[in-house]
Amino acid sequence: MASGKTQLLSCLLLGCLFQLSTGLVFWTAVVEISYTNSQNETIDKYCECGIFGRNAAVERAQGVVTLPSGDPKGCGPDPVYSRHADSPPWIALVKRGNCTFSEKINAARLQGAQAVVIYNVDGSGNLTQHMSHPDTANTVAIMIGNLQGMEIVKLIQNSTGVQMIIEVGSPHGPWMDTYWLYFLSIAFFIVVTASIAYFVFISANRLYSLRRHKRAENRLKSEAKKAIRRLEVRTLKRGDEETTSEVLLCAVCIEAYKAGDVVTVLTCDHIFHKACIEPWLLERRTCPMCKCDILKALGVEEESKPEFNQSSPPEVTVITVAGGEAMYEVPLTDTASPHYDNRAFEGEPARG
Ligand SMILES: [Zn+2]
Ligand SMILES: [Zn+2]
Structure with missing residues (x-):
């Protein structure tokens, strides 16, 4: 009876812990861009400045950065990129605003984008947000800061082809190492449970042999x-x-x-x-x-x-x-x- 209750309690605790950590933990993205400048030099830049969206596929992606043909915010039901499914791999770069993250991501995904990069609104510097975008079919979607996004937009507007590689960074949380805390909690829980079980087993065993000894003594x-x-x-x-x-x-x-x-x-x-x-x-x-x-x-x-x-x-x-x-x-x-x-x-x- 007692062990059943303990089990239920531990399941609830573990479930809560899991829910809490998956909700709060997010993955950073390492964003690498490369292009050829006006002096014909190849420029390579990278930073761990992206954040994978809450509902995104946390995976590597690579392609030519492509902007929406009309509204830079990439909203609306019409095809917003001049791309087709058989185009070489491309990544959509779109500005935050006007419509939901899901709408922007789905508009690009339906035209065959490998990944969707959303940059933040003007005046937000390099701040990023952990986006929520349900129903986007496990697409690689990250957010980068406004300054980083604008830098790439300017290059493309100057007819510079920009290649982008998105790599999976590291897990983060509201406090430094949520993941470690998560594993530490589980490890602590296992150790405590094992210790209690061991203690109960030893006590029961001791009690049993004590009773047996007493009986033998009386006999x-x-x-x-x-x-x-x-x-x-x-x-x-x-x-x-x-x-x-x-x-x-x-x-x-x-x-x-x-x-x-x-x-x-x-x-x-x-x-x-x-x-x-x-x-x-x-x-x-x-x-x-x-x-x-x-x-x-x-x-x-x-x-x-x-x-x-x-x-x-x-x-x-x-x-x-x-x-x-x-x-x-x-x-x-x-x-x-x-x-x-x-x-x-x-x-x-x-x-x-
Ligand atoms: Zn004698
Ligand atoms: Zn005597």
Whole structure:
């Protein structure tokens, strides 16, 4: 549920971001002109001074610059250029004003122009605008400044043939690098999403193993309690060795035994008060005297092995606890001896 909502939210966010950036990002055009001057010299000029229109094809275009035959603003339904579809590649140069950008662009496109260059109105210097011109069939259309446009118009009016190449410049936006901001936002979004997903995954995993560990611990504890009940329990009588000896003490409470005390005899033959040794064993498993693992000796393994190999039964043995139900499997090599005394204490004589 939560992930669905997050997904929806991220889609909306991405969509908004995309809409915003495509609306605000614009491409510059590198405009290169070449002509032969009156001294028969070839002049080449270029500047990154054009802006592709909002609905323009952002592509390279090349051709002879051509002005409208009548009105320099290139409006109206009549053929406005003395050109045909089979003319050599040409680019229309038209002044802003009188009609929409779309009308100017379509008038030139229908007569076969490779591209349409619209220059700004008088008095606007070299200012340009990000034109909007729907329904212009993916035509290459750029705007240049008034001064740049007028310079080319004058050349053509003086019968100078001007060749123009329009190259795609670079993306720009209202703030310096919209595109980078766009990609940066997406990258940031991906990183944040991945981090959250990773965090959720790790937390869930940890919670799951914690619960499993807790369950295993509880099961182990109940098995241990059952196993401890199987240990021999005696009530000491007057005259028993334990009640008369001055050296025999319960190692847990450090008190001498009295007649009537209930004691538990461990598998290592050490004895302790029943009330003392039972919580001790549940907590620490081992005999306080010889450190022998009493619970292991009773068949209660310390930890269940989650990754044991079920597919190779000949290599494992099953240790059953109390009811005969299979509880733990351990490799045969680990069960060499039925006696679990700690070797470090083997040399010491057993007391008690
Ligand atoms: Zn005791
Ligand atoms: Zn012992």
